[in-house]
Amino acid sequence: MRASDRAYAALRDEIIEWKLPPGTVLAEVEQSERLGVSRTPLREALARLGADGLTAAHAGRGVVVTDISLDHLAELFELREALEGKAAALAAERGESAVFAALRAEFEDASRLLTDTDPGRHAYYDLVSRLDAAVDDAAANAYLVQALKNLRVHLVRVRRLSLDDPARLLAAATEHATIAAAIAERNPALAVAATTVHLHQSLRHLQATQREEKAL
Amino acid sequence: MRASDRAYAALRDEIIEWKLPPGTVLAEVEQSERLGVSRTPLREALARLGADGLTAAHAGRGVVVTDISLDHLAELFELREALEGKAAALAAERGESAVFAALRAEFEDASRLLTDTDPGRHAYYDLVSRLDAAVDDAAANAYLVQALKNLRVHLVRVRRLSLDDPARLLAAATEHATIAAAIAERNPALAVAATTVHLHQSLRHLQATQREEKAL
DNA sequence: GGCAAGGGCTTTGTATACAGAAACCTCCAC
DNA sequence: GTGGAGGTTTCTGTATACAAAGCCCTTGCC
Known part of the structure; x- marks a missing residue:
């Protein structure tokens, strides 16, 4: 190297x-x-x-x-909504239903992973990245995937801001299952909607956590 | 430097x-x-x-x-739709109505520019970049603007593929006017729709031109 | 006492020399 | 004639030395 x-x-x-x-x-x-x-x-x-x-x-x-503050967080999620929404829509048009149906099933089983401790959470994160990778692959758009890749660097950075609490992860798993289901159904509009909902909830949670930490 | x-x-x-x-x-x-x-x-x-x-x-x-072919063109415009659509929506939420109302008027007058020769076309291109800049400014999202900036490099590159014909530019001016009007009206959904329409027409035109040139 | 100008110092920007790796060409053997 | 192996050559990757530019501190003047 x-x-x-x-x-x-x-x-x-x-x-x-x-x-x-x-x-x-x-x-x-x-x-x-x-x-x-x-x-x-x-x-x-x-x-x-x-x-x-x-x-x-x-x-x-x-x-x-560079700095990354609460304001940046909102901006970051606006870009994320545009890119991930489009990616989900394209995946719904072009993806293999079977792949996303399988992922959906895994997310619906995720409650089992999340009752456990650290290794379970790690397995869950792995599942999320597998969904991301599947969407990227199904979207079949090199430019979009590159833009998402650039974005994710910043997302990982903000994730480290706050530890994820189990309740939120459980809710997120359901949201991810809905996204995977929409793609498996080949329903682009639903996929966009499900993505929008998921990102909205994630941002709300992050902002609430941030305010708490600020108050400490 | x-x-x-x-x-x-x-x-x-x-x-x-x-x-x-x-x-x-x-x-x-x-x-x-x-x-x-x-x-x-x-x-x-x-x-x-x-x-x-x-x-x-x-x-x-x-x-x-790197290569840039007809296939890449479609992918490029998919990303463009996601980014410019989002930017237009944000601009409609946050922008100054007056700025975009003025730009709308200029686009509606653009037929005057486009009947002339080269200097007129240059003035028209300048108008388009002023709209882009106004949208970027109104969107007030550094991450989105950066992503758009990266994208535009590739767009300029494909523009050089084919000379723009006056008829298309005239139609594009009307489409731009519609986008500016939607933003001035503070109607995000309409702004997205107008952007989608414009990009669809632009891509169709580019692809048709490309096929012609290939046939020669 | 405050402000400005000059000098020193730290910093980045550039050039060049050297090392290592990969590709291509050639030559030999089959 | 074709395939493979070895050598040569050219390329990139890295290190270091030098130059220039910006900042900070000091000092002198107002």
């Missing part, structure tokens, strides 16, 4: 996991020494982070980790 | 204007000598082009200019 890839992956993970919180300045020499690579590949890594929107080049002062 | 910025802008323009057609290999030394910059800033430029999706790093053989 290339040194620039390693540096990019390391910095990206650290930003996503809030080990490098917003506002952190990433000086080139400092980071290159820390990560054990030269400045050249590190610069390439920083450029990619900037393209992802995770950092911004504050001219002269080095690149800084 | 930085050398890497110059290299990026130069290569990007050349790709967009089809001076570097799809499949062209961009060797680092060759391009750095041609553009009069060192390999380091050139590599940064190539990385940015890759992030834009204009080039793909064919491992070992250097980066090549």
Whole structure:
């Protein structure tokens, strides 16, 4: 693996996991020494982070980790609604019914996963990403998938803001089942609606959690 | 201006204007000598082009200019529909009515511009970008605007595929006027519908033109 | 005491030299 | 004649040295 890839992956993970919180300045020499690579590949890594929107080049002062606040959260979910709604609609038009019917069944069984502890939650997250991947695959649109990929980096970042509570995950599982069912039924309008509902609920929950944490 | 910025802008323009057609290999030394910059800033430029999706790093053989065919056109417009539809809806919710009412009037007067020759067409294109900018501004969503910006690079590239014929531009002006009117009326659903119609017609026209050129 | 200008210092931006890897061509064997 | 293996060549990937630009601190003047 290339040194620039390693540096990019390391910095990206650290930003996503809030080990490098917003506002952190990433000086080139400092980071290159820390990560054990030269400045050249590190610069390439920083450029990619900037393209992802995770950092911004504050001219002269080095690149800084971008902020992500409550306001950004709403904006992020507006974009997410546009992209995931379209992806769900396209998947409903083009996808294999059997694939999504199977995923629907898994989500309806998810209550079993979520009564357990950590490994169960991990299995649930895995199920969610399998649905995402299935939608991406069925949508069959490279540009849309790329845009979603860019978006998801930021979504993972905000997810780490608050621990998911089991009650919300259970509700989300039902919403995901509805989305999968709509796609399996080849009903694009329903798929869009189900996606909109799910994202609305997710955003509400996140914002409520955020306000709680702020109050502490 | 930085050398890497110059290299990026130069290569990007050349790709967009089809001076570097799809499949062209961009060797680092060759391009750095041609553009009069060192390999380091050139590599940064190539990385940015890759992030834009204009080039793909064919491992070992250097980066090549990505292909853009009729199939890609449909995919591109699917993404465009999702993003511009959402942007129009948000603009209808949040925008200043007066701004879009004025733009509507300009589009309704556009027949005057389009009866003239080249300078008139240039003025029309300028009007279109002013509408885009107004929508971006009114949507007030940095993530959405960024996604649109990424998309537009590819759109400019396909526009160069075929010369716009005056009849289509005239029809497009009417469609744009309808979009602006919907936003001015603060009617998000109508704005989405008008955008969908416009994009559908544009795609149909482009595909028809493409088939003609293929037949020649 | 406050403001501005200048110098030092840290920072990024660029160039070049070197190392490693992959592709292609050639030559040999079958 | 064809296939494979080895060598050569050219490419990308990385490191480091140098240049330039911006910021901060200090100092002098008002």
